[in-house]
Amino acid sequence: MLFYNLIFLIILILFLLFLLRILLFKTGLIYTVNKLWRITQDWCHVYQFLTIPELQNETFHHNPLYTKLSRYLHSLSSIEDSDFTNLVNGKNENDIVLTLNPNQIIQDSFLGATVFWFNDSNLRKFVLKIRKVDKRRILRPYLHYILTVSDEIEEQRKRDLRLFIIDGGDRNQRWRSFPFTHPSTFETMAIETDLKNRVKSDLESFLNAKQHYHRLGRVWKRSFLLYGPSGTGKSSFVAAMANFLKYDVYDIDLFQIETDSDLKSLLLETKPKSIIVIEDLDQFLHENEKRRTKTWLSSSGLLNFMDGIQSCEERVTVFTMKTKENIDPNFLRPGRVDIHINFPLCNFSTFKTMANNYLGLKEHKLFSQVEEIFGKGMSLSHAELSELMIANRNSPSRAIRSIIAVLEMDGNRRRSGLIGRQGEHDEFQDGDEGEGLKKIYRVLSFKSTRGGGSSSANN
Numbered sequence: 001m002l003f004y005n006l007i008f009l010i011i012l013i014l015f016l017l018f019l020l021r022i023l024l025f026k027t028g029l030i031y032t033v034n035k036l037w038r039i040t041q042d043w044c045h046v047y048q049f050l051t052i053p054e055l056q057n058e059t060f061h062h063n064p065l066y067t068k069l070s071r072y073l074h075s076l077s078s079i080e081d082s083d084f085t086n087l088v089n090g091k092n093e094n095d096i097v098l099t100l101n102p103n104q105i106i107q108d109s110f111l112g113a114t115v116f117w118f119n120d121s122n123l124r125k126f127v128l129k130i131r132k133v134d135k136r137r138i139l140r141p142y143l144h145y146i147l148t149v150s151d152e153i154e155e156q157r158k159r160d161l162r163l164f165i166i167d168g169g170d171r172n173q174r175w176r177s178f179p180f181t182h183p184s185t186f187e188t189m190a191i192e193t194d195l196k197n198r199v200k201s202d203l204e205s206f207l208n209a210k211q212h213y214h215r216l217g218r219v220w221k222r223s224f225l226l227y228g229p230s231g232t233g234k235s236s237f238v239a240a241m242a243n244f245l246k247y248d249v250y251d252i253d254l255f256q257i258e259t260d261s262d263l264k265s266l267l268l269e270t271k272p273k274s275i276i277v278i279e280d281l282d283q284f285l286h287e288n289e290k291r292r293t294k295t296w297l298s299s300s301g302l303l304n305f306m307d308g309i310q311s312c313e314e315r316v317t318v319f320t321m322k323t324k325e326n327i328d329p330n331f332l333r334p335g336r337v338d339i340h341i342n343f344p345l346c347n348f349s350t351f352k353t354m355a356n357n358y359l360g361l362k363e364h365k366l367f368s369q370v371e372e373i374f375g376k377g378m379s380l381s382h383a384e385l386s387e388l389m390i391a392n393r394n395s396p397s398r399a400i401r402s403i404i405a406v407l408e409m410d411g412n413r414r415r416s417g418l419i420g421r422q423g424e425h426d427e428f429q430d431g432d433e434g435e436g437l438k439k440i441y442r443v444l445s446f447k448s449t450r451g452g453g454s455s456s457a458n459n
Contacts, residue, residue: 046132050139053125055268061312062271068150069126073117075153076108105129110142161242164250164274166257166266174266180249182239189233189240190353190382195341202339203245206316220313223306225332226320227282228343231383234320237343238277247316248274254284260301267305272314282321285331299328306336345379351403354382358389359396366400373407380407 054066105118113134118127130139161180186196206222213220224241226234242249250270257263270276288299306317324332324340332340346354348371355361385403392399 047129048132048135050128050130051120051125052128055124061268064272065147066126067271068147068154071150071153072146073106073108073119073126075149076106110145111138113138115142161246162248164248164270166251166253174269175250177248180239180242182236182243184236184239185243186240188357189236190346190350190357191233191237192349199241199339199341200244203241203316207245210314221315221317223317223336223338224319225324225337225340226318226343227322227324227340229322229345229381231381232343232345233382234343235279237341238275238318238320241316241318242275245275245316246273250274250276252276252278254278254281254297254302255287257297260298260304263297263301263305267312270312270315272312274314275316275318277318277320279320280322281319281331282323282327285327303330303336306331345381346374346385347379348374350382351385354385354389355396355400358386359393359399361396361400364396364400366397366404369404370400370407373404378407 052066052069053063055061056063105116108115108117113131115134115138116129118129120127162177163180164175164177167174167176186200189196202222210220226237228234238249241247248271252263252266254263257266267276285299288297319337321327331337351370351374352362352367355364355367380403384406388402388406389399392402
């Protein structure tokens with residue numbers, strides 16, 4: 001009988017514990033008790049509040065500590081226990097990550113002390129709440145610990161580059177970012193070896209030149225001008241620079257910027273280790289001459305940026321244009337643009353490099369005919385050649401015959417000063433527009449029709 005009573009008592013205790021667990025968690029009593037306990041602790045301790053703003057007050061440049069702190073706080077496991085937390089996509093579409101909600105409080109512990117952080121989104125700053133009795137003991141080592149952890153996280157993510165574009169619909173969040181996955185590298189581009197080595201050497205020298213620039217009293221930045229017809233490799237060259245430097249890319253469309261103040265704000269919000277790309281500078285300057293309004297970005301505002309007065313350190317600026325003709329020399333003088341690189345149409349040497357990369361051909365019986373056509377001054381852009389090679393990648397001979405047909409059809413139109421000094425500089429840009437590709441499309445369509453339904457260009 002005693003045994004049965006003991007069994008009944010154990011079952012009763014377990015049942016009561018089960019009910020208590022349901023009661024506490026279902027009604028939020030534990031949460032309420034914990035919150036009251038934190039309030040009681042606040043009454044018993046004197047706290048101090050320290051702020052870490054996103055922009056430095058004196059210069060209005062981005063505060064590196066803000067970025068590192070944000071990276072650290074988003075890595076804390078305690079963010080899962082916060083009252084309000086955002087669920088967003090991570091680097092990959094299938095990843096779900098937690099991010100700080102505006103004004104939410106998260107807790108952290110260090111050397112036996114408890115501190116609290118919250119994100120003041122209105123003033124764009126983080127606020128640290130720390131007990132005064134703990135501040136002198138842990139603050140300095142705690143901040144060093146944050147920097148160390150943040151650097152380790154950044155080291156793991158340094159290969160995950162981002163592309164930033166202007167978000168015209170949100171005045172509070174000017175930049176919107178996406179994964180930067182462009183595969184272009186200096187090794188895969190059909191540019192001359194000498195040019196490739198000189199650019200890589202210049203970029204490597206820039207990475208290690210911070211103290212040298214400061215000793216000279218100059219802003220630690222570098223600027224390039226890439227000019228040439230559409231489809232000659234300028235955008236892919238920028239992507240190769242980004243992958244080489246491991247820098248993010250900020251793409252600035254000047255036609256979306258209304259005032260000098262807007263341009264200044266956008267530039268100040270860029271982060272170190274980034275490439276700032278301003279495309280079609282010649283087109284903007286031409287339109288700017290025709291459209292003079294008080295709310296239009298002025299040439300002087302752009303010149304101030306190019307001079308480095310409003311630019312930030314550890315950035316590479318790249319300007320692109322189709323031609324330097326009729327451009328005010330003030331925009332291109334040394335100090336505003338460090339390096340000029342011409343991107344002409346292809347010559348025979350570039351064609352052979354692309355044939356090797358795209359078709360696996362080092363030699364072919366039709367190469368002599370292609371060389372003869374190039375020798376007559378006919379040419380195509382890299383984009384046009386690559387399109388023909390990709391479309392006919394399963395038949396290298398057909399690819400070369402297609403290139404010969406298009407060169408003979410379109411070459412006379414190319415016979416102009418656009419070719420420039422072949423052999424000095426070259427490569428590619430994303431623009432596929434133009435009469436050249438229309439004629440390529442007609443060639444491919446003609447071949448497809450003759451093939452009897454399926455695209456013979458891909459067979």
